[in-house]
Amino acid sequence: MNRQIVLNERPVGFPTADTWHLLEVPEKKLREGEVNVKNIYASIDPTMRGWVSERKSYLPPVEIGAVMRALTVGEVVSTKHPGFQVGDYVHGPGGIQDFSISNGEIWRKIESTSIPLEKYLSILGMTGLTAYFGLLDIGKPKEGETILVSGAGGAVGSIVGQIGKIMGCRMVGIAGGAEKCKRLISHYGYDAAIDYKSENVWSALKKTCPEGIDIYFDNVGGEVLDMALAKLKLKGRIVLCGAISQYNADKNQGPANYMSLVINRGRMEGFLVMDYAKEYRKAATEIAGWMREGKLISDEHIEIGIENFFPAFQKLFTGNKRGKLILQINPPTS
């Protein structure tokens, strides 16, 4: 049997336990040219909220009744495809299900097995590449600049902080809770941390960024985006990397201070890591190099069991996690 998490209905506001349901379907027969991958880990990401909305986005919506879209790493368990062998490890959009049968086009092979598999869904996957291209290509940091990051303890934010330090910038992170904030500094090398749960963010911003902000790497949207606009320096840049505070809102809140972009000749730009596909390999090589040199670390928070997909998804928004959220669908063999 193949267990699958299937979209049940389009959520209004925050998804509920009824948004998805668990289905068991008989395993399909493998046809000529196909490969069957057992999914081991699945990446759980805020963008999944957008995928189940009807509105226009960068990918078509997940259909009602379809398997929930997700990036996974998995292992080939049977194959009628000349390019794959049983035991090969792969990563790609396998979906939240035990087994993905496909013509193989969705998969990329994992060459090295010295790196833990889950890292291919975090620092060596979309998360790491999002931090890399968002900060370097959209933000274009210069040595000595001050960079503010929201969601700084999160999967992307923790990597942005470290890459910013590698570039010689002063890094200020916003996160929720004293422990997370401590960790920003001790673990990810941030120069200063703002605890949005116990501090007045605006006062803290004025204190930690007295001369303003050169780059704001926005993982949350909402009020913090407005504050960052208000503190933007001349020629400041705002990197829009999703906006967690907005995903579940029926009516988005626009940044009232956007006119700061005129006054300060600022730039606010969105990006999607998918657009950089041609540069993935080069970027991953650089990231792996920084990892080897000990300049870049990543943490993964692994939840166990396909039946726990929804509680895992909820943790994206409650902040009750440490590192990149990953769902273990099946235990790794070996």
Next chain:
Amino acid sequence: MNRQIVLNERPVGFPTADTWHLLEVPEKKLREGEVNVKNIYASIDPTMRGWVSERKSYLPPVEIGAVMRALTVGEVVSTKHPGFQVGDYVHGPGGIQDFSISNGEIWRKIESTSIPLEKYLSILGMTGLTAYFGLLDIGKPKEGETILVSGAGGAVGSIVGQIGKIMGCRMVGIAGGAEKCKRLISHYGYDAAIDYKSENVWSALKKTCPEGIDIYFDNVGGEVLDMALAKLKLKGRIVLCGAISQYNADKNQGPANYMSLVINRGRMEGFLVMDYAKEYRKAATEIAGWMREGKLISDEHIEIGIENFFPAFQKLFTGNKRGKLILQINPPTS
């Protein structure tokens, strides 16, 4: 005597007749190294609203009791400065007053007298340069792209439309009233016009830009910005050139659809023409060339008399004008 328009109080919301008052002061004596310019024309611009606000902007606020800041063209009437001769024509920030005495640093000389003086405050002044650098350097239009312009019949918008056509783009303009819209097409070469006073702008946008918008040149902000975001094409650009609908609002309305910048990998960027000072001469030469070739025209709306400063300023926002608003402070000699 020197008549001056002086800032009386900081307006809350839209300025009133009490925001400024007319003062007559004795003419100052000219000291060694100074030059006295009689102001002929003054440029009346939406950005003046920002200059009288207390809040941080790209220039310090005009102080209460100070002469209202304005770009002017004028004529040297007396001089103790070796660089100026009586009869020289100059342009610079002379302010709303009959006579400006200064050390000369604020002035640039007007070399050619074959071009009407008022053009140095419109197409050959900040207005033309704003259209030029905003569209070309921030918008970066490519041949065949669709460009939407709000305030399309205004001083900047009418020039943006013509430069866009020179670049081979499809130009769609938004303006208020059937006559203005007709003029967009017949006079400024727009391909299509939307009358925001009589049409549903959203429906008209869908009709005139069925495949979306590559560049939105935003002169007004507010709802139209949100609609443009909703119709933005992949890699679309939004040029923020002030936002007339927002200048007088106590609380700005932020663009709720800004997440379109993520979905479409879009860019929203502000600019100030002042930042391009080094390139003014080159740009003005190109603009003058297009004027000579008959590809680029400009219209000026001249109001007469320093005492009419406030009614002239009001016309910026009521739309009751045709072309660049200019106040004649003193009649040109000749």
